[in-house]
Amino acid sequence: KHGRVDLAFGAGGQAMAQLIAELFARAFANDYLARGDDAAVLPALTAGERLVLATDAHVVSPLFFPGGDIGSLSVHGTINDLAVMGARPLYLAASFILEEGFALAELARIVDSMATAARAAGVAVVTGDTKVVERGKGDGIFITTTGVGALPAGRDPGGARAQPGDAILVSGTLGDHGMAIMAQREALAFESEIRSDSAALHDLVETLYAATDASAIHVLRDPTRGGLASTLNEIAAQSGVGMLVDEASIPVSPAVQSACELLGLDPLNLANEGKLVLICAPHATASLLAAMRAHPLGGEAACIGEVCIDPQGFVQLRTCLGGRRMLDWLAGEPLPRIC
Amino acid sequence: KHGRVDLAFGAGGQAMAQLIAELFARAFANDYLARGDDAAVLPALTAGERLVLATDAHVVSPLFFPGGDIGSLSVHGTINDLAVMGARPLYLAASFILEEGFALAELARIVDSMATAARAAGVAVVTGDTKVVERGKGDGIFITTTGVGALPAGRDPGGARAQPGDAILVSGTLGDHGMAIMAQREALAFESEIRSDSAALHDLVETLYAATDASAIHVLRDPTRGGLASTLNEIAAQSGVGMLVDEASIPVSPAVQSACELLGLDPLNLANEGKLVLICAPHATASLLAAMRAHPLGGEAACIGEVCIDPQGFVQLRTCLGGRRMLDWLAGEPLPRIC
Numbered sequence: 125k126h127g128r129v130d131l132a133f134g135a136g137g138q139a140m141a142q143l144i145a146e147l148f149a150r151a152f153a154n155d156y157l158a159r160g161d162d163a164a165v166l167p168a169l170t171a172g173e174r175l176v177l178a179t180d181a182h183v184v185s186p187l188f189f190p191g192g193d194i195g196s197l198s199v200h201g202t203i204n205d206l207a208v209m210g211a212r213p214l215y216l217a218a219s220f221i222l223e224e225g226f227a228l229a230e231l232a233r234i235v236d237s238m239a240t241a242a243r244a245a246g247v248a249v250v251t252g253d254t255k256v257v258e259r260g261k262g263d264g265i266f267i268t269t270t271g272v273g274a275l276p277a278g279r280d281p282g283g284a285r286a287q288p289g290d291a292i293l294v295s296g297t298l299g300d301h302g303m304a305i306m307a308q309r310e311a312l313a314f315e316s317e318i319r320s321d322s323a324a325l326h327d328l329v330e331t332l333y334a335a336t337d338a339s340a341i342h343v344l345r346d347p348t349r350g351g352l353a354s355t356l357n358e359i360a361a362q363s364g365v366g367m368l369v370d371e372a373s374i375p376v377s378p379a380v381q382s383a384c385e386l387l388g389l390d391p392l393n394l395a396n397e398g399k400l401v402l403i404c405a406p407h408a409t410a411s412l413l414a415a416m417r418a419h420p421l422g423g424e425a426a427c428i429g430e431v432c433i434d435p436q437g438f439v440q441l442r443t444c445l446g447g448r449r450m451l452d453w454l455a456g457e458p459l460p461r462i463c
Numbered sequence: 464k465h466g467r468v469d470l471a472f473g474a475g476g477q478a479m480a481q482l483i484a485e486l487f488a489r490a491f492a493n494d495y496l497a498r499g500d501d502a503a504v505l506p507a508l509t510a511g512e513r514l515v516l517a518t519d520a521h522v523v524s525p526l527f528f529p530g531g532d533i534g535s536l537s538v539h540g541t542i543n544d545l546a547v548m549g550a551r552p553l554y555l556a557a558s559f560i561l562e563e564g565f566a567l568a569e570l571a572r573i574v575d576s577m578a579t580a581a582r583a584a585g586v587a588v589v590t591g592d593t594k595v596v597e598r599g600k601g602d603g604i605f606i607t608t609t610g611v612g613a614l615p616a617g618r619d620p621g622g623a624r625a626q627p628g629d630a631i632l633v634s635g636t637l638g639d640h641g642m643a644i645m646a647q648r649e650a651l652a653f654e655s656e657i658r659s660d661s662a663a664l665h666d667l668v669e670t671l672y673a674a675t676d677a678s679a680i681h682v683l684r685d686p687t688r689g690g691l692a693s694t695l696n697e698i699a700a701q702s703g704v705g706m707l708v709d710e711a712s713i714p715v716s717p718a719v720q721s722a723c724e725l726l727g728l729d730p731l732n733l734a735n736e737g738k739l740v741l742i743c744a745p746h747a748t749a750s751l752l753a754a755m756r757a758h759p760l761g762g763e764a765a766c767i768g769e770v771c772i773d774p775q776g777f778v779q780l781r782t783c784l785g786g787r788r789m790l791d792w793l794a795g796e797p798l799p800r801i802c
């Protein structure tokens with residue numbers, strides 16, 4: 125259709141019901157959603173499994189970028205927050221805030237992309253909501269996804285569990301998502317070269333748990349907004365430890381590296397949407413690194429440093445020249461609407 | 464503070480971490496959220512209980528209105544979608560889309576109101592998200608809440624379960640929320656007289672299940688956007704039945720009634736945020752109506768009609784003058800951003 129989002133699509137009448145039935149429910153097709161009731165009624169989790177809940181709003185601009193769009197991103201982002209707690213992702217809720225006048229063709233493309241990403245990840249969108257705001261009171265489309273997962277007994281990763289002596293691993297190159305967005309926003313020449321790494325990480329996480337004793341996996345986190353730098357500082361603060369990271373060992377693609385030099389950005393401050401930070405007991409490092417590298421999403425995994433004693437929670441970088449500098453939280457100009 | 468929302472509050476760095484710690488985590492205070500991890504890890508549900516999931520974005524304008532604000536509304540709205548499936552609400556996820564420049568004092572007021580409403584309902588906000596969009600790309604604040612509830616065995620209300628002969632009950636006066644918003648928006652004189660009915664309905668629902676055999680409760684629904692008219696049409700379509708409603712028996716407050724006449728609105732098209740529609744087996748009508756009336760949120764409950772055979776799913780109104788007219792879905796000018 126050549127239609128556009130109308131205020132009636134959010135007003136609770138027949139136009140809204142039709143949009144939900146013909147666009148959303150058709151794309152997300154599953155029995156829970158098809159009931160059309162106020163909430164989805166889902167089976168009980170497997171006995172002994174804990175419930176895990178994560179939510180993220182997605183306001184990325186532009187809506188479409190190399191490697192993905194707001195739809196696939198909104199599925200991957202929330203799945204990843206479940207996965208890094210060790211959980212198996214099961215269900216998603218999806219809430220849409222549409223701006224009056226937004227093209228229905230773009231909406232359909234985004235919803236199809238969500239449905240494809242959710243299906244590929246084995247997760248169903250079981251309930252949703254649709255609101256419309258007047259022209260100029262939104263920005264095309266915002267999507268909040270909330271995920272429910274099941275956490276098997278024995279798994280208990282958490283940001284407070286890093287211990288001195290632990291190894292710090294990353295599952296691949298850093299900064300790809302953030303730079304893909306920045307490059308497209310600025311219409312830079314290398315725009316098409318750099319693709320977002322947006323991906324669902326739960327299968328990689330399962331592979332890691334299969335490769336070691338669960339208790340050796342101390343922390344898992346997806347280094348999204350704020351990049352690796354903020355993620356390591358968060359974990360250091362939560363655990364009350366320091367970290368020492370080898371700059372030379374941090375994987376960054378040549379394209380992202382040169383784009384960063386051009387724009388005066390640090391790849392360690394850029395968001396990632398398909399990467400894991402893993403902190404593990406030293407005895408498990410080799411097997412976890414090997415398991416990462418053998419997985420399609422971990423080919424360029426690396427051990428980048430180690431956790432050390434430091435009640436102040438400083439993260440230090442051993443630079444390529446042999447010196448040391450503090451790796452601080454993301455500072456300076458914020459990079460808005462990266463996810 | 465006299466501060467305003469800054470883009471840095473959504474950028475993933477230290478400013479965001481500080482806002483979350485000092486404003487959100489402090490107000491919502493609970494151990495799950497305090498962990499500060501990527502997702503909340505929650506206990507397994509009681510054995511035999513099914514999981515229920517509901518989500519709603521809240522974009523109401525104005526943000527503050529007689530009887531509530533976007534914060535309390537976002538808690539009540541999602542709790543109610545769990546409650547009308549028969550579930551006990553347990554946890555909420557809350558995702559915020561803030562506009563650059565929004566006053567921190569208003570944000571704090573809204574967050575406090577959410578926290579108060581959640582605490583009163585016995586539900587914890589266990590995980591959240593904070594995004595910031597540039598000035599002019601949002602409208603102050605949008606809040607998406609997602610709720611998780613537990614559904615005890617034996618309860619199975621659903622929109623498809625209405626049967627010919629069933630009674631249709633409502634728990635009180637209709638149109639209060641919608642008219643409270645409209646009146647304030649238009650700065651009408653009776654603005655302060657009409658208060659939103661925003662309230663959490665799960666305790667009323669528990670009272671109803673205690674008053675009868677669970678199988679007698681066929682349908683529960685909260686008549687939000689689109690009002691009673693759309694809600695009855697939805698249920699009629701889902702169940703493949705007709706309905707016959709007595710206009711004279713529908714409770715509407717005198718203030719809402721006269722405001723509707725002034726504005727040319729129909730109270731049956733106006734949103735409610737603290738009312739139940741209940742469709743039950745005829746033998747349970749008297750006890751359920753009595754149970755409603757004995758509850759603080761059901762004092763003006765009424766039986767308004769009955770379900771009849773009609774494969775076309777028509778909802779008809781027996782008017783006060785003795786005639787009949789179709790009660791259609793909300794039509795005409797949509798009432799945007801009522802919730």
Ligand SMILES: Nc1ncnc2c1ncn2[C@@H]1O[C@H](COP(=O)(O)OP(=O)(O)OP(=O)(O)O)[C@@H](O)[C@H]1O
Pocket residue numbers: 136144148149152157159160161162163218219220250251252253254518519540544687688802
């Ligand atoms: N964008 C969407 N994608 C998938 N399902 C949706 C979407 N929007 C709504 N739904 C589904 O459509 C049905 C009706 O949704 P609706 O939001 O009208 O219900 P509600 O939350 O009870 O009402 P309100 O939002 O007015 O409080 C629900 O089953 C809901 O899960």
Ligand SMILES: Nc1ncnc2c1ncn2[C@@H]1O[C@H](COP(=O)(O)OP(=O)(O)OP(=O)(O)O)[C@@H](O)[C@H]1O
Pocket residue numbers: 179180201205348349463475483487488491496498499500501502557558559589590591592593
């Ligand atoms: N508005 C909020 N209210 C309550 N808790 C919040 C809020 N915003 C964030 N949080 C909590 O703060 C912590 C960090 O949230 P954050 O959104 O940075 O994590 P993330 O989802 O892993 O990252 P990203 O959003 O970049 O993907 C989480 O524990 C989250 O539940």
Ligand SMILES: [Mg+2]
Pocket residue numbers: 162543544547684685686687
């Ligand atoms: Mg509802």
Ligand SMILES: [Mg+2]
Pocket residue numbers: 180201202205348
């Ligand atoms: Mg996230």
Ligand SMILES: [Mg+2]
Pocket residue numbers: 252253254518519520
């Ligand atoms: Mg809804």
Ligand SMILES: [Mg+2]
Pocket residue numbers: 204205208345346347348501
């Ligand atoms: Mg995360």
Ligand SMILES: [Mg+2]
Pocket residue numbers: 519540541544687
């Ligand atoms: Mg609702």
Ligand SMILES: [Mg+2]
Pocket residue numbers: 179180181591592593
């Ligand atoms: Mg988040």
